[in-house]
Each structure stands twice: as C-alpha cells, then as structure tokens.
Amino acid sequence: MVKGLEIYREKKIFITGHTGFKGAWLVKLLSLSGAKIMGYSLAPNTEPNLFSIFEIEKLCKSIIGDIRDKENLTKHILDFKPDFIFHLAAQPIVLASYESPAYTFDVNVIGTANLLEAVKVLNKPNLNTIIITTDKVYENIEKDYAYKETDRLGGYDPYSASKAATEIVVSSFRSSFFNPNSFEKHKNKLVSVRAGNVIGGGDWAKDRLIPDIVRAINNQEELSIRNPNAIRPWQHVFEPLWGYLYVGKLMSEDKLIEGSINFGPYTNDTLKVIDMVNVAIKTWQKGSYNCPELKSTPHEANLLKLSIEKAISLGWTPQWNATKALEKSIEWYKTFYETPNKIEQITIKQIEEYFREG
C-alpha cells in the first residue's frame, strides 16, 4: 500500500494512456494501492517501454483501442463503471504536432469529447473524472510570469492549442452536463489538471530532453541540444501524479468539486536545459554534447512557469527539486541499462522514498 493512496483500495479506476510514460507509472502506483484498473490506449510506441518493463498487462485489464473510436471507448466505460477516470491519452509532443496538426487536434480535443460523452452516457453517481492537460494551455506572454489557473488560454503550436481547446471542452461539459450547481442531480465531478515537463525513469519518447540524453549516453553518441538556454519547470513524474491522485482523493471526500489546478515546482526551482544536461552527464559519469546553431527550428515557448498557489492551498506541495528529480531519473535509467534485474527493486524504492517523505 502506497502512503497517501489508501482511498483507492478496491476502487475501479479507468486510465487512458496506460501504455505511455505517465500512465504506466500511474497504473503501477494504483496497483500497489489495491485498485482495480482498466487501461485504454494505443499499443506502446517506443522500444523499450514501461508498459513491458512494469508488466502492466498483469496489473490491470488492458484494452488496446483508439480514443477516437467513440463506440469502443464508450462500450468499455459502460462495462467497467469506474469510480475514477484519469484521462492521459494524447498526442503529447510539440514537434509531432507540427508534422500532424489535424491528427493532434483529433486525438486531444475530439478524444476528450468522446470520453466525456461516454461519462455522460454512463450517468453514474459518485464518478470523479480528472482530465490531464499541460502548462502549455496558457497564452504565453514570454515574460517572467507564473501562470494562474484563471489566466487566458492560448497556444502557438498545434499541441498547445489542442490542449487549450481540450480545456474548453472540459469547461463546456462541466457547465452543460456536470454543473456543480446541480451536483445533487448528477453527482459527477470533473476537473482538469495542468502540469509542466516531467522527467523520471522509463520515458523513451522522441524529442524530449531526458530520453534524448539517455539514448545518446547509452549509444555513446554526442548529444545535440536545441534551445540550450530555454528555462523549463522540471519536475519528477511522481509530483504531478501525486497531484492528480490527491485531487481525486479530495473529490471523493467532497472537498473539491470543480475547476482546474496547476501542478509544478516552486517558481524559483527552474533550470536551463544546458544545466540539466550537465547534471545528467555528471550523475551518469559519462556523455558529451554540442549546441548546433539551428536557424529555422519550429517555434517553441521559451519560458514557462506555473503558479502553484491553488494546489498548495489544497494541501499539495512539491517534494523533489529539479536536481533531485534528475538524479532519481538517471539512477533509474542507469539501473535499467547496467543491472536490469534490479529495476523492480529501484522502482519500488523510489516510490517508497517519495511517498514516505510526503
């Protein structure tokens, strides 16, 4: 049993995106807490992947399906009758969204509408639905400013815009079908949660910094870094996952019934991309990099900070700073590559360490 997650014991949890990085960690945490889980996603698309490493198929009922297939998705939600839904399935990569913008909108926006329509059809009292979006939903004013939940939504690239549009879908479903003013009628709660870039063991996605570093170090290749001076609010994957689970707990205790909540590090806990690379190389004790002058890279927001006052006022606080988050990530990857038989041990050790401290 993971400390703080006792309320999920014997509860039915529907997770979309369970074959991905954050989703696989979420299944792992909830399975250790005695939850009954159904996952719904496409098959894993990286090799290696956490879905295989954690043997996720043994920890939940795993459905391989497309979020755009409304009929199939609805059927599984109606059959399972969940107590909680965590919706993580998405096309989550900014660069991929430039290559396939319409697909990104389809999966992220229409996929969320499909899920929420299934929740409406299910019409089950005491269902808590948590939609995962991102810090990139805010209109980026490129200033040293920490975005609050009430700030204007926007999005330059198709990924960010699709997640901002997802927020509008959530807000519309909340107003139209799960309105807190008529809660006694439907007894459903719907919130969205917004977190920034996460790191942690087991992410092998393309075009993300830590997976790129790990691949380069492991293949003994020199790493090319785009945007070395970009500042990102790095956090360990446990931080937002604990945030999402904490929100679910508050919802089930009737302490939270609506809204959007940011999860991120303290605003002064930021590191430049270049500093992250240096910490990673120092921790792994090998690796090298160069910073090419890339004249025509697609636009990416330079500075993103989140105000986490609302989450703190609800009782959540960040626990591992950026450097510790990175050290823990590198510890996990080193174990995976150098002593793979110890990966389950290091996974449990890191979970216990984080949740014991909380």
Ligand SMILES: NC(=O)c1ccc[n+]([C@@H]2O[C@H](COP(=O)([O-])OP(=O)(O)OC[C@H]3O[C@@H](n4cnc5c(N)ncnc54)[C@H](O)[C@@H]3O)[C@@H](O)[C@H]2O)c1
């Ligand atoms: N990783 C980050 O740094 C980060 C930061 C902010 C927000 N997020 C959000 O967190 C969520 C999970 O991200 P992740 O990092 O685990 O990404 P990931 O790429 O590892 O996982 C994405 C998941 O979505 C599923 N998926 C994609 N398209 C689908 C489709 N058409 N139908 C069904 N399932 C589909 C994949 O199969 C996978 O399970 C996403 O919503 C993402 O936008 C991630």
